[in-house]
Amino acid sequence: MTVDDLDRDAAARDAADPLARYRSLFHSTEGSDLVSYLDGNSLGRPTIAATEAITAAVAQWSGRLIRGWDEQWMDLPLTIGDRLGAAALGAVPGQTTIGDSTTVLLYKLARGALAMRPGRTEIVLDSDNFPTDRYVLEGIADELGLHLRWITVDPASGVEVAAARNAITDRTALVVLSHVAYRSGFLADVDTITRCAHDAGALVLWDLCHSVGSVPIELDSWQVDFAVGCTYKYLCGGPGSPAFAYVRTEHQDDFRQPIQGWMGRRDPFEMGPGYVPADGVRRVVSGTPAILGMIAMQSTIDMIERAGIDAVRAKSVQLTEYLIDLTRELLPGVAISAPLDSGRRGGHVTLDHPGFRDALPRLWARGVIPDFRAPQGLRLGPSPLSTGFAESLAGVRAIAEEVDR
Incomplete structure (x- = not known):
């Protein structure tokens, strides 16, 4: 031309x-x-709406001060999580929460998932996954004395179903892969790979950082166990905006995350002895949520809902x-x-x-x-x-x- x-x-x-x-x-x-x-x-x-929303949130902070927690902020990680689940994750309410960085949530979900598969000794991951995923899992393997089973991939491609199936065995506790490869953009077959893992009795944790907001996701129908993703890419939450975590409803009663903070306790204001996890996905929360950090993404969720x-x-x-x-x-x-x-x-x-x-x-x-x-x-x-x-x-x-x- x-x-x-x-x-x-x-x-x-x-x-x-x-x-x-x-x-x-x-x-x-x-x-x-x-x-x-x-x-x-x-x-x-x-x-533009994000700027207006952040300005309004600061005004609420100024006018309502600590009362804002009772009036809205306490539930915001769950209400925004539910909206994100419906608009972009294929998840019914009560399974998604916003908070912490992707790295911290990845650690929480992986540790909690591994505790649900005692006696299994391997974590399956791929050699070209995003560095954070690899580093976090290397650290967890060292902590727990587990073996990392690597899937070697072509950096211009990604994890194929056959390679995943060959790597997953009856020793596999957890499979951790990315829906979209950060380098090549390869789109993994989440549905089939998840079924391969389940057939072997393993759990799956999917990293959705490079897919959420641009690729349709059906966590519920794919029967995904756990998922994590950031909100500052296609969701336009702003630099360092908090990530999201998905925990499938059927796993929530058995899921115990390793960073036991007061906001994830059943009654955080009781201030009592001992940690009793909250019901539902709130148990993923640890400390005080980054309220201002999760405001901006709502306008992009609005757009995804409309479009x-x-x-x-x-x-x-x-x-x-x-x-x-x-x-x-x-x-x-x-x-x-x-x-x-x-x-x-x-x-x-x-x-x-x-x-x-x-x-x-x-x-x-x-x-x-x-x-x-x-x-x-x-x-x-x-x-x-x-x-x-x-x-x-x-x-x-x-x-x-x-x-x-």
């Missing part, structure tokens, strides 16, 4: 986009140096396919290190080239924002609710110019 053809095509795609109206609900970048933001899979853009996660996914597929087509058109010397089949790809695309490490700071300086993953990967993560096609084209053009330097 000619330059003009590419511009007309991008404009036509934006004009036909049924989710285009949502872009105006995010803070405008007019007057800034931003040209193309392709890192929504790391940190989502702020919404529908299937429409969000359809736009995500269109954007990633568009980026792959542009890569072939404008970046002939660049390798596409992501699944080409959209049914096996999440919401981002990874490109590989030896010049990307040096190109990244130059791209950022000119207002084009992807991110880099060693050894030579550039991740392009468009966010379906806030990213347009013309913006994506501008980003790939800039990458082509920097690679050709």
Whole structure:
């Protein structure tokens, strides 16, 4: 295509986009140096409503002070958790809570799950999972004297069903995998892998950090045991916004998490001796929840509820396919290190080239924002609710110019 053809095509795609109206609900970048933001899979853009909600929360804090806990804040981790469960997780109420970082929740859920499978000695995980997952599980294995059974994967792909099935045995206590691989964007078959684990008597903990808000998730129908995920990517909760934890209803009575704080006690204000876990998913809570930190994500949950996660996914597929087509058109010397089949790809695309490490700071300086993953990967993560096609084209053009330097 000619330059003009590419511009007309991008404009036509934006004009036909049924989710285009949502872009105006995010803070405008007019007057800034931003040209193309392709890192929504790391940190989502702020919404206008989030700013208003945080301002209102500060006003409530100022006016109501400690009374705010009784009036709303105490239940906020559960009420937002239920809304997130319904909009993006395929989870009925009473199974999802907001609070702590992904790392802390991963530790809590993994330790609690392992205690439910006494006598089993192995944790199954993959060699290219996100570093936090690997590090947390390495530490837990050392603490408990367990064996880590590694699934070796191609960094350009992910954990296939056959590889998972071969790794899971009657010694497996827990399987911990990511729904979408952080590097390649590979989309795992959660349903089938979960059934493989259950057939062997094992439990499964899924990391949803790179899928929640961009890929349909059906935790209940997939019979997932536990799940964890962050809220600052496609949910646009802001830097460091608290993560979420899912504990399937049938496991809640037996689940004992290892960080026994007062907010997870059955009656936290009794201040009595001994820890008695709260009923339901509240027992996942440890200390005082980060109320201001969980306010911003509600506006994105609102958008997902209105648009529908299937429409969000359809736009995500269109954007990633568009980026792959542009890569072939404008970046002939660049390798596409992501699944080409959209049914096996999440919401981002990874490109590989030896010049990307040096190109990244130059791209950022000119207002084009992807991110880099060693050894030579550039991740392009468009966010379906806030990213347009013309913006994506501008980003790939800039990458082509920097690679050709």
